[in-house]
Amino acid sequence: MRAILFSFYFVFKFFVHWLLEISFRFSHALFIGFGLFFYMIYLMSILIFAAPANWVLRFFQWTYGWVERKYPDWLKMALRNRTAVLVTALGLFLVSILVIWPNLGSELIPEVHQGEFYVELRLPVGTPVERTDRRILPIEEEIRRIPGVAQVASVSGVDKSSTSQTEEGEHTSKLTVRLKPTPNVAAAEERVIRRIRQIIARHSGFESDIARPTLFTFKTPIEVYIKGYNLNRLQKFGRDLEERMAKIPGLVDVRSNIQRGNPEVQIYYDRKQLARYGLSIRNVASIIRNKVRGDVATEFREADRRIDVLVRLDENDRESLEDLRHLVINPRSPIPIPLQAVAQIRVNEGPSEIRRIDQQRTAVISANMAPGYDLSKLNRAIYNQIMDMGLPRDFTFEIGGQSKEMETSLRSLAMALALAIFLVYIVMASQFESLVHPFIIIFTIPLAVIGVVIFLAIFGIPLSIVVYLGMIILAGIVVNNAIVLVDYINHLRSIGMDKYNAIVQAGKVRLRPILMTTSTTVLGLLPMALGFGDGAEIRTPMAITVIVGLTTSTLLTLIVIPVVYDLVNPEKVPVTAGEPLPAVDPPEDQP
The missing domain is CATH 3.30.2090.10 (Multidrug efflux transporter AcrB TolC docking domain; DN and DC subdomains)
Incomplete structure (x- = not known):
């Protein structure tokens, strides 16, 4: 697990401090847990065996007893049908990666609902601050009367000499809206924002932009850059694209830096x-x-x-x-x-602004994304609209915003994931003194991906940086079950047991530790997955990714990893001198 945490140092800059905090917490938890392990086992054994069994304990014992009786039969059936098991596992992995994965939604980071947001209103450039304030007051009063709104504060006008933003000036006003405490903050925010948009639409002459406070510094979800030298044509293309983007479903608060001049x-x-x-x-x-x-x-x-x-x-x-x-x-x-x-x-x-990017005159058209829409699909829709515009050769365009930051972050996360898998493999190779057995154990990682992708598709959870971070953490956790299983198979074979019976016997003996380890990890992450407390939107996708991936990987590990081991390993290994051969059941079911 420490190998996984080490790879977090290479993740992109927005998350470095957050991930370092997670790394230290994981490391401290592992060390403290190891130190208290034996003492807590002693205390819990006294409490459990001294008290009469309640219905929860009886239900668990009955369920585990049934699984323990059936699992050897399932394992023997899998060993008899190795090809079918491997083809099924490979098919599920390919379907999840090639078919389901591309259709998952995407976002840079889940939107955090804090019960507070900003409303920026703009009148035509050149409007005096006194008139701006008079026009804002009726809107402010209507917002105050919306059910669920606790406070509304407004600031009208910005001294043009104190800001470099073209969109700001005496013609702008910023309202801060704070909601009353409610159990479902996200639904309350969407309801109030929808009402505010209706209020603004009834007052002519306003352009609006609604934004929430962010935990990290990110760009607007959608930003399109059109670059060219001819200023008049650049303004024409900028306004044309602004009108086209305003008609795309899912885009709100579309605006351009090509504004009326001062x-x-x-x-x-x-x-x-x-x-x-x-x-x-x-x-x-x-x-x-x-x-x-x-x-x-x-x-x-x-x-x-x-x-x-x-x-x-x-x-x-x-x-x-x-x-x-x-x-x-x-x-x-x-x-x-x-x-x-x-x-x-x-x-x-005069021109409101002449913005240059890479020494080229640039029109910037930005937009926010409505809830429930996919960032990548909106980018494709914008790309199609730009293609329909037919920009001349001396004009170029680029789609940026959060999608650009997401590409950068995904490259960093891909490097971190590859480094994590490599470090896990190196650690296991040194412990097993083999290159084959760690390779078998690494098979648990794609097995975990199967469950994660299918679950995200069923429940409509978009891919985000937090989901990818959960996958990196998952890569260090899921291998533990396979390590326990493969290590015990090797131990049984080293004392003389044949491969088939060693696999079956190891599955029987290690079934309880594997299920208990998975259960405790899942139950420990359950409060985080349920989304309690502020900032739950950030923590929940990562916890769900780890829970689903670990559960799926555990169930498939108990079947697929023994089959892979049986396929890869030779039959005979040397017997350790001085150790008696264990008594085992005859392999009557062996093909």
Whole structure:
């Protein structure tokens, strides 16, 4: 198991600290459990044998007794039909991997429901903050009246100089909605969010985006990048794709960074007039900037504080276009020259943002994913829409967001899983002093995958990073049962028992330890799988993966691993000197 935990160091950066914590907890639990094992066995034996058997104990004893009587017959039947057993196991594995696995849903990480979420509202760019606040108030009041809502807090407007985000400004508002405590937080959130979308739809002019707090830093589920040099065509393609994505079922809160521009004052210089007066565009622009925005002339010192002294025109001299037209652009000359003498001044709409990625102009269209939809299927639908748009050759596109992060994480997890299996094999090879027996034991890992994939498909649990982490942990747990079984078979053969009877006898003797080990592990993980407490959405898929995989692997290990051992191993091994041969049943059922 420590080999599995060591492989977690190679998992991608988002989960390193979390996985290190899990690794240390597992290691400490193993060491403490080993130290208390014998003492607890002594105490529990006193309690169990001293007390009268209750109905639970009697039911367990009856069930185990029935399995113990039937298992040798099942095992002998499997040994007589080795080909059928192996073909069935291989067929189940191939069907689960090639048929069921590609149709499973996928997500980067399960969505965590904390009873709190954010609603971002945007009016057209250039809307004053006072008007934004007035438009938000009715929506805020309607949200407060939704049953189940405990608190609503809003912040309207963001100083444009304090943010680099084009989507933020005086035209934006952010509402924080907190729900009342309820047993089913997920259902309550979906119900309230659905009502909020209906409320926003009744108020025209708003764009909205609803998001939940995240435990990790992840991108928007869907992000599409269109890259090209021509800004006008880039804006056209960006708006076209935004409209197409808004019509795809499962995508919500679709928006683009190609927004309406901010109203701005544009100055068109007359180069001939500038040359006539001996002026340059650079000097004139610098003078205008210093007079309108201001220039730090000196510092005012008070104790340890330094305060910049900003010098600019009085507000009454720079509040209108006429003031700007009469702005003197040659302050040191004896004859003042107004700006309107060398330039035309207009109010136009400028681009809201020119975003560059890899030094290319880029339009970014993002969207959230509605509950119950598959990220990979939505990506395919977006890809088909982009193909229908017919982008020219000088334009490229890329689908990113969480799907890109998921590809990166899956590569890291695949490396961690391969490293975990390799380390487990190396440890077993050194203990068994054989390369064949560890190979037999490794067969338990694909047997576990069969159960995990089928269970995920039946109950609609999507593949996520947490599920893959559960599979990595599973790789270190499921081999324990096969180790116990193969080791005892080798022991019986080393003292002279033939292969067939050694397999049957080892199955009888090791049946109870294998079932008890699996039962205790499953029962220990059951509270985590049931999803109690905050953050259960993260823990539950991993616990379910381990429980289902371990249960399936145990049941198949008791049948398939003996068959594989019988097929791979030769009949004769040397007998250890000085040890008596055990009395065994005659192999009357041996073919």
